[in-house]
Amino acid sequence: MEIFRASNVTKRFGALVAVNNVSYSLHEHEVAGIIGSNGAGKTTFFNLLTGMFPPDEGTIHYRDVEITHETPQQRVTRGVMRTFQLTSTFDNLTVIDNLVLAYFRAHRKASLLQLFLNTCKQHRNNEKITAILETFDLKDLRDREVRNLSLGEKRRLEIAMTMLAEPKVLLLDEPLAGLAESEIQAVLEILRRQMGRQTILIVEHKISHVKDFLQRITVMHEGSIIAEGGYDECMSHPEVRRSYWQIDIDAETSAEAGS
Amino acid sequence: MDTSLIVPGVIFGLSIGSIYFLMAIGLSLCFGLMRIISLDQLLYYSVGAYITYSVNLHTGSFWLGVLAAVAAGAAVSLAIERIVFRRIYERDLTFSMITSFGVLLGGVGIIKFFWGLVPRPVPVPISEQMSIFGTEIPIYRLIVILVAIAVYIAIWLFLNRTIIGKAIRAGIENVEHVEGLGINVARLFTITFLIAGTLSALAGALHAPLIMVDPHMGLEVLAFVFMVVIIGGLGSIKGTLISSIIVGQVVSLGSLIYAPLAQMAPFAIMLLILLVKPTGLFGSVLLKR
Numbered sequence: 039m040e041i042f043r044a045s046n047v048t049k050r051f052g053a054l055v056a057v058n059n060v061s062y063s064l065h066e067h068e069v070a071g072i073i074g075s076n077g078a079g080k081t082t083f084f085n086l087l088t089g090m091f092p093p094d095e096g097t098i099h100y101r102d103v104e105i106t107h108e109t110p111q112q113r114v115t116r117g118v119m120r121t122f123q124l125t126s127t128f129d130n131l132t133v134i135d136n137l138v139l140a141y142f143r144a145h146r147k148a149s150l151l152q153l154f155l156n157t158c159k160q161h162r163n164n165e166k167i168t169a170i171l172e173t174f175d176l177k178d179l180r181d182r183e184v185r186n187l188s189l190g191e192k193r194r195l196e197i198a199m200t201m202l203a204e205p206k207v208l209l210l211d212e213p214l215a216g217l218a219e220s221e222i223q224a225v226l227e228i229l230r231r232q233m234g235r236q237t238i239l240i241v242e243h244k245i246s247h248v249k250d251f252l253q254r255i256t257v258m259h260e261g262s263i264i265a266e267g268g269y270d271e272c273m274s275h276p277e278v279r280r281s282y283w284q285i286d287i288d289a290e291t292s293a294e295a296g297s
Numbered sequence: 298m299d300t301s302l303i304v305p306g307v308i309f310g311l312s313i314g315s316i317y318f319l320m321a322i323g324l325s326l327c328f329g330l331m332r333i334i335s336l337d338q339l340l341y342y343s344v345g346a347y348i349t350y351s352v353n354l355h356t357g358s359f360w361l362g363v364l365a366a367v368a369a370g371a372a373v374s375l376a377i378e379r380i381v382f383r384r385i386y387e388r389d390l391t392f393s394m395i396t397s398f399g400v401l402l403g404g405v406g407i408i409k410f411f412w413g414l415v416p417r418p419v420p421v422p423i424s425e426q427m428s429i430f431g432t433e434i435p436i437y438r439l440i441v442i443l444v445a446i447a448v449y450i451a452i453w454l455f456l457n458r459t460i461i462g463k464a465i466r467a468g469i470e471n472v473e474h475v476e477g478l479g480i481n482v483a484r485l486f487t488i489t490f491l492i493a494g495t496l497s498a499l500a501g502a503l504h505a506p507l508i509m510v511d512p513h514m515g516l517e518v519l520a521f522v523f524m525v526v527i528i529g530g531l532g533s534i535k536g537t538l539i540s541s542i543i544v545g546q547v548v549s550l551g552s553l554i555y556a557p558l559a560q561m562a563p564f565a566i567m568l569l570i571l572l573v574k575p576t577g578l579f580g581s582v583l584l585k586r
């Protein structure tokens with residue numbers, strides 16, 4: 039079942055067409071990926087899906103409801119959450135406070151008075167928060183200020199915060215960027231556990247790390263989709279080989295013919 | 298310098314610093330969270346003083362005047378946030394600065410229309426004095442200092458203990474990411490603006506008996522309040538408190554040494570601090586960019 043659909047979306051920044059007439063859909067419980075070289079328009083497309091800014095043309099639907107002009111906050115309420123290329127945790131708060139903020143918004147339709155009366159202390163021992171601290175191996179870091187965490191720990195916390203909200207669709211913007219090999223494996227292990235439970239869309243440079251994990255890959259180049267399908271299918275696509283791997287197809291073909 | 302003037306000088310400095318602190322918190326939080334320079338806070342300061350004057354004149358109760366001033370400051374700032382600022386949050390910093398200056402000038406015009414140009418006196422509600430180190434100190438000035446301390450504690454508890462306070466702190470770091478969590482950022486902005494306007498009105502109400510209330514009173518403290526915000530570091534409450542004490546003392550003790558120093562010395566201190574630490578004493582990491 040189709041859960042997310044972008045139809046003919048275009049986004050321009052002045053003369054630059056960052057996303058050019060892209061149509062894309064995500065299916066329920068699918069784990070899909072978007073890859074492409076720098077400047078391919080991946081993150082802009084991601085921002086259109088999450089409502090960071092509206093498209094100049096085209097529409098976006100979530101479960102057949104048009105959400106093209108909804109704010110990120112409205113999309114979160116529908117169950118669409120994202121992470122950012124640079125971690126979106128809050129450095130001046132502790133790990134537990136970051137989690138409480140994420141949990142509180144996701145699980146309560148709070149009135150203004152409740153927001154004033156609720157203290158973080160009241161939620162510190164919440165079952166779900168305690169469980170997520172365990173799952174993401176953050177228990178020992180609970181009271182540490184986020185500014186003192188490593189990038190890998192911050193990334194784990196960021197994903198933990200989105201998981202606390204129990205989103206229907208999780209959009210991950212380069213979740214492996216800047217991580218060491220062991221940290222990459224830890225993050226991938228966490229994501230693997232979510233397979234079948236959530237719809238996940240990953241924008242990632244490190245294709246080799248996620249290729250076994252993704253059910254469908256979409257390749258973007260200069261704001262357009264140039265290939266879509268399985269890993270092997272995409273990687274053998276001539277346009278992808280030219281733009282993504284910068285392989286000169288014509289030279290390769292004539293070399294093969296010559297030999 | 299007469300050493301017997303030091304104790305009253307320090308108390309005077311603390312009380313004037315307390316007024317600056319109450320006004321500067323709002324400016325600092327508004328910049329930190331919404332990235333606006335809210336010069337209209339000076340209007341709420343004037344509104345607070347005038348409402349205190351009028352209520353005191355008609356009821357004879359200064360403290361009732363302070364309560365009415367706080368309520369009026371909240372109401373006016375809420376209305377202006379809804380009508381004006383909500384539409385310009387996403388614009389450039391200079392846009393908000395010019396708009397808020399327009400609101401301030403328009404507001405001063407309305408004050409002139411209702412209260413006229415003549416400066417108005419507000420009697421000091423407590424005329425008794427208290428002996429500190431053998432020097433008689435007006436109790437009212439001590440009360441102003443205590444109110445500022447209470448406000449600092451309340452704001453600290455609000456920002457560090459409540460969920461909404463933590464959301465505001467998170468928003469000062471990165472408002473987009475707060476929005477990404479599904480938190481209603483527009484509501485955070487309104488609450489922050491309301492707090493700022495209310496505290497500016499409280500500052501005006503408390504300051505009224507120590508000065509003459511006149512339509513341009515906001516413009517007269519403008520430079521000092523800005524200095525407090527800049528020295529303390531935009532977005533930092535602790536920095537605002539410390540810098541308000543510094544500016545208050547420099548104004549007060551400076552005038553004891555050589556009167557023109559009271560006006561000049563705070564600027565010199567600000568330049569010195571900015572040379573050593575461009576983000577101010579406690580400027581946030583984010584604002585160091």
